[in-house]
Amino acid sequence: MNKHDQDPLAETPLSTERVFDGVLLKVSRDRVRLPDGGESVREYIRHPGAVVIVAVMPDGALIFERQFRYPLNRSFLELPAGKIDAGEDILDCAKRELREETGYVADNWQHLGVMYPCIGYSDERIEVFLAAGLTHVGHQWDEGEFLEIMAFSPTEATAAVLDGRITDSKTVTALFLAAPHLS
Numbered sequence: 769m770n771k772h773d774q775d776p777l778a779e780t781p782l783s784t785e786r787v788f789d790g791v792l793l794k795v796s797r798d799r800v801r802l803p804d805g806g807e808s809v810r811e812y813i814r815h816p817g818a819v820v821i822v823a824v825m826p827d828g829a830l831i832f833e834r835q836f837r838y839p840l841n842r843s844f845l846e847l848p849a850g851k852i853d854a855g856e857d858i859l860d861c862a863k864r865e866l867r868e869e870t871g872y873v874a875d876n877w878q879h880l881g882v883m884y885p886c887i888g889y890s891d892e893r894i895e896v897f898l899a900a901g902l903t904h905v906g907h908q909w910d911e912g913e914f915l916e917i918m919a920f921s922p923t924e925a926t927a928a929v930l931d932g933r934i935t936d937s938k939t940v941t942a943l944f945l946a947a948p949h950l951s
Contacts, residue, residue, distance in 0.1 A: 777803055779810070787811070792851070815892035819862040820849040820938045822880070822946040823872060823899045829919035830950075831870050831902075832939075836914065845918075845928060847939045849894070862897040868908045870917055875901030880945040885937045896942045898949055922950040 779800040788795035794814040802808055823831040836843045850865035852858060859877060867873055880896040909915065920928065925943055928934040934943075 779803070779808075782807065792816075811889065813886075813890040813892070815890055816854065817852040817858075817892060818849055818894045818938075819852060819858055819865055819897060820847050820894050820942045821862050821866050821897045821899050822847055822942050822950075823866055823870065823874065823902060824950065825902055825919060828951055829921050830925055830943075831872065832918050832920055832925070833869060834916040834918065844936050845934045845939070846936045847942050849938055852895075858895045859897070862895070862899070866899055867905065868910065869913075869915060871904050871907035872899075872902045873905055874899035875903075878949070880942070880949075883938065883941040883945075885941075894938050894941075896938075896945050898946050922947070 779802055782799045782801055785797045786794065787797050792815070796812055796814065798810045798812070800808055800810050825831065831848060833846050833848055834843050835846060848866050848869045850861065850869065852861045856864075859879070862877065863873070876899065878898040880898055883894050883896060884892065885894060886892055907915075907917075922943075925934065929940055929943065934940065
């Protein structure tokens with residue numbers, strides 16, 4: 769998009785202040801110029817990005833994890849996923865996370881797309897992958913990581929989304945993107 773095609777809804781940053789600089793998250797507060805010429809404040813989180821993997825077992829079942837998530841003080845059913853390290857290729861990250869969390873490696877990988885889970889307050893992106901041709905080689909959990917690994921058929925996974933057992937946005941989106949590829 770060149771300057772003459774600029775989005776008429778775009779907001780122009782006037783100043784930026786880092787209000788929190790954490791291990792994972794960076795929080796900023798910007799003063800912006802609005803499309804009508806007025807000014808406002810935008811607070812947002814910078815995130816390094818992540819991957820999520822729809823891993824298909826030889827019998828067609830999908831690998832899931834049950835993991836405790838501290839901000840909501842409960843466990844969630846999720847697809848394998850993890851943070852992209854600085855400078856890390858997204859496919860390499862997906863392969864690493866699948867191996868570390870589930871103990872599986874895959875022969876076949878397909879990038880299905882990207883999703884943005886929190887567009888109102890974060891720049892986080894999650895790259896979605898489909899993995900098949902799985903071989904179990906043993907997990908390598910990070911210190912302090914506790915997971916239960918389980919499998920559901922695509923039909924069972926869809927039912928779990930519809931009945932509220934799966935509510936994690938990256939998992940719901942990845943299942944939707946993978947659906948045309950699953951039998």
